[in-house]
């Protein structure tokens with residue numbers, strides 16, 4: 302098999318969204334096969350500073366991305382486009398944590414988890430593309446947020462910071478907002494989007510849980526107190542307060558206790 306870190310760099314270096322997602326799924330399947338056969342190899346590799354991306358969508362400062370209300374069909378298309386963009390970014394984020402920290406001695410389960418997450422995100426991106434195409438749109442048809450790679454850049458030398466900010470803050474935010482999004486599409490009888498978002502919503506719990514699991518593992522190995530360590534890292538690397546309302550039940554399912562996130566909230 303291709304050593305995992307090199308497979309990760311191949312995905313990161315693929316620009317087209319559908320091609321990136323397909324390669325992500327192929328490398329994930331190859332990793333699982335190799336793990337079963339005992340022929341797996343992580344290796345090391347140098348990931349690019351920024352992943353390759355297609356020419357479209359145009360990436361704009363978040364303030365300049367037009368806001369559309371989900372009451373209109375166009376607004377809901379824009380919402381699905383924004384989710385597609387997040388999912389594509391997530392594919393790269395999970396392969397990046399593998400490639401960038403492949404030199405750190407870690408149990409093989411660490412790599413299993415992020416490979417699984419990268420496989421899930423590739424599926425999610427495909428589901429969102431299918432929804433967009435069924436609405437006569439496509440990924441790239443609308444502008445999207447620039448700056449989604451900032452968290453990765455800020456934490457490129459700090460694995461604990463990466464876990465704190467990416468799965469335990471950014472992906473946890475997804476747990477809070479996806480159920481409301483599903484309701485919007487349900488209200489308008491848009492079954493394909495409901496079904497796709499339900500898959501995403503269910504699978505994202507595991508990604509946050511992987512983050513919490515490996516964050517706690519690293520704290521334990523370095524004899525650090527997880528809660529204050531988490532607070533210090535989020536304050537250092539995440540720009541701004543966390544936004545309530547929090548879905549406490551779903552966050553609990555993902556191994557995130559309230560005293561981790563409430564002290565970082567807007568009104569704290």
Ligand SMILES: [Fe+2]
Nearest residue numbers: 388391422425
């Ligand atoms: Fe996802």
Ligand SMILES: [Fe+2]
Nearest residue numbers: 391472505508
């Ligand atoms: Fe995710």
